[in-house]
Amino acid sequence: MESKVKELVAEVESVSIANPDQAEQFRLKYLSKKGILAELFEEFKTLVPEQRKLVGKQLNELKQLAEKKLNEAKESVAQNGYSGEKNIDLSLPAEHAELGSRHPISLVRASITDIFTKIGFTISEGPEIEDDWHNFGALNFPEDHPARDMQDTFFVESGNDEKWLLRTHTSSVQVRVMKNQKPPIRTISPGRVYRNETISARAHCQFHQVEGLYVDEGVSFANLKQTLYYFVHEMFGEDIQIRFRPSFFPFTEPSAEMDISCIICGGKGCPVCKQSGWVEILGCGMVHPNVLENCGIDSKKYTGYAFGMGIERITMLRYQIKDLRMFFENDMRFLSQFKSVL
Numbered sequence: 001m002e003s004k005v006k007e008l009v010a011e012v013e014s015v016s017i018a019n020p021d022q023a024e025q026f027r028l029k030y031l032s033k034k035g036i037l038a039e040l041f042e043e044f045k046t047l048v049p050e051q052r053k054l055v056g057k058q059l060n061e062l063k064q065l066a067e068k069k070l071n072e073a074k075e076s077v078a079q080n081g082y083s084g085e086k087n088i089d090l091s092l093p094a095e096h097a098e099l100g101s102r103h104p105i106s107l108v109r110a111s112i113t114d115i116f117t118k119i120g121f122t123i124s125e126g127p128e129i130e131d132d133w134h135n136f137g138a139l140n141f142p143e144d145h146p147a148r149d150m151q152d153t154f155f156v157e158s159g160n161d162e163k164w165l166l167r168t169h170t171s172s173v174q175v176r177v178m179k180n181q182k183p184p185i186r187t188i189s190p191g192r193v194y195r196n197e198t199i200s201a202r203a204h205c206q207f208h209q210v211e212g213l214y215v216d217e218g219v220s221f222a223n224l225k226q227t228l229y230y231f232v233h234e235m236f237g238e239d240i241q242i243r244f245r246p247s248f249f250p251f252t253e254p255s256a257e258m259d260i261s262c263i264i265c266g267g268k269g270c271p272v273c274k275q276s277g278w279v280e281i282l283g284c285g286m287v288h289p290n291v292l293e294n295c296g297i298d299s300k301k302y303t304g305y306a307f308g309m310g311i312e313r314i315t316m317l318r319y320q321i322k323d324l325r326m327f328f329e330n331d332m333r334f335l336s337q338f339k340s341v342l
């Protein structure tokens with residue numbers, strides 16, 4: 001029996017295991033209940049006591065060797081796949097790679113900018129950290145306006161007397177455009193903005209806006225209405241109605257808010273429009289002469305219109321999303337639903 005066990009040690013050492021099938025065959029042959037080792041342990045019971053001591057030690061060593069071999073093989077097969085396999089079929093198709101998708105905010109932002117670039121608007125972008133003048137001063141916000149308050153605006157520590165802040169609207173980009181370019185100016189400014197709000201289903205401390213600006217000789221409120229009418233039809237469809245309500249903004253005079261007939265119920269009344277048949281989508285107006293002058297544009301010669309809308313709001317309407325927080329949580333179950341347009 002002694003020499004039989006020695007032969008088996010050599011045999012086990014020389015076996016090569018390259019895939020899970022071979023590992024299972026090895027286990028069945030040597031280590032299973034009906035395997036060689038089990039047989040040997042049965043035979044061992046028949047030995048006389050003098051022989052048992054030596055053969056018992058040998059047998060245990062053989063068992064440990066076989067177990068170690070099997071475990072190592074399993075690990076290396078798991079790590080390297082079928083590394084030892086010679087006949088891999090290289091003509092097989094590769095494993096399917098999951099495609100990413102665009103964020104719904106990016107999709108809607110792209111739709112909005114497409115609609116305006118088609119009628120001659122340029123796209124202008126600017127910094128998210130702004131100084132007080134570009135965000136408030138130039139835009140005709142009085143010194144004591146509540147938006148300038150710590151409660152509403154995130155200020156950035158500058159280490160000196162200058163006031164830096166996270167922009168609260170993208171109008172600050174348009175201030176720079178008006179300072180640097182001569183009319184006619186036709187531009188839209190998409191981008192992320194920040195306000196010091198308590199986060200809820202309807203408000204967030206960061207969101208996205210598209211603002212539009214048109215400055216030239218003889219620009220009128222009628223031009224503004226026509227452009228927004230075109231936008232709504234392109235964005236939501238030909239049978240959508242619009243209406244304007246008077247409003248107030250420091251940077252426009254007169255100012256208005258624009259509603260569209262509810263895209264969910266068609267104006268009959270539903271929870272989305274709170275039974276009114278209308279939903280507000282943007283604010284707009286004629287650029288205040290002070291703003292034009294602050295930016296070096298002669299307000300006697302030129303007039304302008306401007307408007308601003310929240311991209312989240314439009315996206316929530318378009319895809320019927322009820323909670324704004326979804327946009328910032330990056331939950332794959334949410335994001336992977338927007339695969340259609342690439």
Ligand code: 2NM
Nearest residue numbers: 171174211251283284306307308
């Ligand atoms: C709005 C509403 C009304 C606006 C004004 C300007 C600028 F730079 F010309 F003064 N840009 N955008 C504006 C006007 C924005 O958002 C609700």
